[in-house]
Amino acid sequence: MTEVVLGEGGWGEVKVADFRGLKVAAKSLQKLIISPYNIGTFSCEMNIASKIRHPNLLQFIGATTEGNPMILTELMPTSLRKELESGGVAYPAILSISLDVACALNYLHLFKPHPILHRDVSSANVLLQPMGGYGYCWKAKVSDYGTVNLQPLSRTSNPGNPVYLAPESFNPNQHSPAMDVFSYGVLLIEMVVCEFPDVGKRVAQIKAIKRPTLKNLIERCLIENYKDRPTMSDIIKELNESI
Known part of the structure; x- marks a missing residue:
């Protein structure tokens, strides 16, 4: 992951990352909000996000709950x-x-x-x-x-x-x-x-x-x-x- 920060919000920070040769956006959740409830909710919602396909919704690429939960999406300029x-x-x-x-x-x-x-x-x-x-x-x-x-x-x-x-x-x-x-x-x-x-x-x-x-x-x-x-x-x- 690079040090280029794209944005920061209540849930975490978004940085530029490399994924299989592609530049993507990686959003990591703040450690302060990592809890059993949020990990369970995160997993359920990422399952839903993986099924969503629409040209005007940011494309979901993948996610992980291991260590620091992270979401990968397409990168927009x-x-x-x-x-x-x-x-x-x-x-x-x-x-x-x-x-x-x-x-x-x-x-x-x-x-x-x-x-x-x-x-x-x-x-x-x-x-x-x-x-x-x-x-x-x-x-x-x-x-x-x-x-x-x-x-x-x-x-x-x-x-x-x-x-x-x-x-x-x-x-x-x-x-x-x-x-x-x-x-x-x-x-x-x-x-x-x-x-x-x-x-x-x-x-x-x-x-x-x-x-x-x-x-x-x-x-x-x-x-x-x-x-x-x-x-x-x-x-x-x-x-x-x-x-």
């Missing part, structure tokens, strides 16, 4: 967070990235026998591959869909970045795919205004959006009653009509 911090992306890219992310989440939500909730949708977890063109052509892939049920350091902690979380996130009885829809709406705001999400600025940010189609979609994704939000299937249909 950049993230949406990095591109937004570097000046943002063009409007055509916003639409294409939005559609890619919606397709990835829709696949997870329709997964059988039980839907998979991501619960940590954010610009840091949307990875990008340049596709050529005029500087705004990207293929987006959603990452970190395989570690959503690991217990954090505090049992009262909720997965995900608080600024993206739906109001019902802290009520287990109301957990549903609609939580990801809310986070997706926050992600859309972040792409359009090119600012890190801020709950205090959210109303003003939405008012400032000039694209009526996106503005309307964002407002519906952020409806407080989770039962009234659109599904990812609805969102895909709307975005396809906009592109």
Whole structure:
């Protein structure tokens, strides 16, 4: 494994590694969260991740629970967070990235026998591959869909970045795919205004959006009653009509 650190989060650190002659991303779990519960959960979720195949989900390559648990995935050159911090992306890219992310989440939500909730949708977890063109052509892939049920350091902690979380996130009885829809709406705001999400600025940010189609979609994704939000299937249909 190289010393090139790609990212760091609540669950561990991601570095570049060599696997059978390929450059891959290796995510190791923090020693502080290694417990019998998390090892068991990790094994179950890696088994599920190995069965997931979608062009807009980061490709799972392998995992190990021996020693320091580690996940290997395909390596992507950049993230949406990095591109937004570097000046943002063009409007055509916003639409294409939005559609890619919606397709990835829709696949997870329709997964059988039980839907998979991501619960940590954010610009840091949307990875990008340049596709050529005029500087705004990207293929987006959603990452970190395989570690959503690991217990954090505090049992009262909720997965995900608080600024993206739906109001019902802290009520287990109301957990549903609609939580990801809310986070997706926050992600859309972040792409359009090119600012890190801020709950205090959210109303003003939405008012400032000039694209009526996106503005309307964002407002519906952020409806407080989770039962009234659109599904990812609805969102895909709307975005396809906009592109």
